Amino acid sequence: MIIDTNVQPHFRYNAEIRRHLPAAHKLRSIPDVEQQWYQAPGGNYRQDLYGEHYPGSDPETVARHLFDDAKVDYAVLNPLTRGNIADYLLNSRICAAVNDWLLDRWLEPDSSNRFRGTIRVNPEDPKGAVAEIERLAAHPKLVQVGVPMQSREPYGKPMFEPIWEAAAAHRLPVAVHINGGNGVDYPPTFAGHADTYPGYAAFMPLNYFVHMATLIIEGVFGRHPDLRFVFADGGYDILTPLMWRLDTFWLSMRDQTPWVDRYPSDYLPAHVRFCSSAFDGPTDPGQMQRWMEFSGKAELLMYGSGYPHWSTSLPEEAAGGLDSAQRDNVLWRNAGELYGLAAPAEGSIR
Amino acid sequence: MKLVDVGKFGVGVYNVGGSLHAIVNYCSHEGAPLCEGLIGGTNETAPDEPGGLRRVKDGQIVRCPWHNWEFDVTTGQNLADPKRRVRTYDVDVDDGKVYLTA
Numbered sequence: 001m002i003i004d005t006n007v008q009p010h011f012r013y014n015a016e017i018r019r020h021l022p023a024a025h026k027l028r029s030i031p032d033v034e035q036q037w038y039q040a041p042g043g044n045y046r047q048d049l050y051g052e053h054y055p056g057s058d059p060e061t062v063a064r065h066l067f068d069d070a071k072v073d074y075a076v077l078n079p080l081t082r083g084n085i086a087d088y089l090l091n092s093r094i095c096a097a098v099n100d101w102l103l104d105r106w107l108e109p110d111s112s113n114r115f116r117g118t119i120r121v122n123p124e125d126p127k128g129a130v131a132e133i134e135r136l137a138a139h140p141k142l143v144q145v146g147v148p149m150q151s152r153e154p155y156g157k158p159m160f161e162p163i164w165e166a167a168a169a170h171r172l173p174v175a176v177h178i179n180g181g182n183g184v185d186y187p188p189t190f191a192g193h194a195d196t197y198p199g200y201a202a203f204m205p206l207n208y209f210v211h212m213a214t215l216i217i218e219g220v221f222g223r224h225p226d227l228r229f230v231f232a233d234g235g236y237d238i239l240t241p242l243m244w245r246l247d248t249f250w251l252s253m254r255d256q257t258p259w260v261d262r263y264p265s266d267y268l269p270a271h272v273r274f275c276s277s278a279f280d281g282p283t284d285p286g287q288m289q290r291w292m293e294f295s296g297k298a299e300l301l302m303y304g305s306g307y308p309h310w311s312t313s314l315p316e317e318a319a320g321g322l323d324s325a326q327r328d329n330v331l332w333r334n335a336g337e338l339y340g341l342a343a344p345a346e347g348s349i350r
Numbered sequence: 351m352k353l354v355d356v357g358k359f360g361v362g363v364y365n366v367g368g369s370l371h372a373i374v375n376y377c378s379h380e381g382a383p384l385c386e387g388l389i390g391g392t393n394e395t396a397p398d399e400p401g402g403l404r405r406v407k408d409g410q411i412v413r414c415p416w417h418n419w420e421f422d423v424t425t426g427q428n429l430a431d432p433k434r435r436v437r438t439y440d441v442d443v444d445d446g447k448v449y450l451t452a
Contacts, residue, residue: 251379252418254430255393258403263431 001343002315003335004066004075006232006275006304009106012053020097028090031082031182038200045308056308059106070314074341077106078118078146083180092128095120107141118146129163137170143339145172148179149207156214168227173338177232178204205233209242219259221271234277240294273338275304276318278311288321298326302335353385364423366410371423372439372450382416392420392429
């Protein structure tokens with residue numbers, strides 16, 4: 001079995017979202033979905049997918065590429081919204097529109113029962129985000145909550161906790177994915193704005209660590225045993241040295257955060273997962289198996305194609321160099337446990 | 351605390367609320383003279399209090415002077431990770447004299 005935990009379905013055209021906006025917000029200006037300062041040379045999406053409509057916008061084509069060509073059994077769809085928008089109330093309506101669109105166009109018509117979806121919420125509107133989770137959490141095909149990597153504050157801060165509490169109460173993991181570029185974003189690196197796409201793309205995924213570290217140190221994971229975060233842009237190659245650092249400081253300054261009642265790294269297995277990324281990992285495949293054991297990554301990592309992004313990776317690429325147990329973990333076991341997905345009906349197990 | 355010049359590193363004898371406890375003057379982390387560290391208390395979680403913290407175990411916790419690790423002088427255990435401990439010694443008081451047993 002193979003589970004692809006990171007697929008971005010797209011609108012066919014920009015205005016498609018307006019069909020799903022409530023009347024009061026229908027005429028508001030909304031950023032173009034591809035309005036992003038840091039554009040990859042050659043386009044953000046796989047070149048062969050450009051056509052009349054956006055790449056990744058036709059369910060049948062996506063199903064063919066994932067289920068037939070890549071032999072994936074389940075795909076978790078995590079649509080981008082439009083990132084941070086200064087009008088947080090409008091942004092919450094955009095998230096709701098994206099969710100309704102995902103249900104109408106992708107999940108409800110999918111008789112193969114292989115697509116799963118994400119409840120997109122706007123963390124800058126905690127009350128609205130909780131309401132959106134409550135509105136949709138019971139839907140059997142919506143298996144996680146989605147928020148942007150870009151955030152005004154790290155996600156361990158107390159204003160966000162009601163959102164995480166609602167997600168955990170419904171046993172929904174929270175997926176953090178880069179999602180923005182619309183002008184109210186914060187600098188993508190600790191030192192400000194990168195000049196070029198490589199500088200952006202190399203660093204931006206690493207911002208997850210700030211969210212993860214504050215979720216641990218501010219006690220959010222400790223208070224919510226069922227809360228799980230999925231970091232969907234990779235970045236797990238910096239996990240081990242930074243966890244060593246956190247563990248070291250905790251040994252010295254534990255009394256400042258006594259609610260952290262175990263090593264910070266001990267929170268990883270119960271609370272943190274990563275989607276695979278083409279940019280992570282050793283360049284020498286011979287180092288792969290040992291590297292995967294650092295910080296127990298073989299239990300944390302889930303295959304995610306990133307389809308239709310230009311850096312889309314196939315299952316065999318994500319599993320390159322792994323031993324058979326690691327390979328099973330990454331391709332399906334970790335995701336199957338997280339999302340409660342078992343092998344589909346007989347005859348389709350590969 | 352009274353530092354007694356015995357053994358390779360010396361032994362610190364502490365009076366914790368009227369009972370005597372002894373630990374080696376050698377931090378199990380990197381070998382610092384542990385008993386030169388501050389003796390005091392530690393913090394526990396108190397979610398309903400304004401700072402979220404409560405001071406407890408006053409006079410029972412020594413902090414290593416090098417890296418701030420906390421040890422309970424009555425058990426020798428590190429507060430963060432009880433598996434990381436320092437050696438303790440039995441203390442007996444007899445006729446006004448304090449005996450340490452190694």
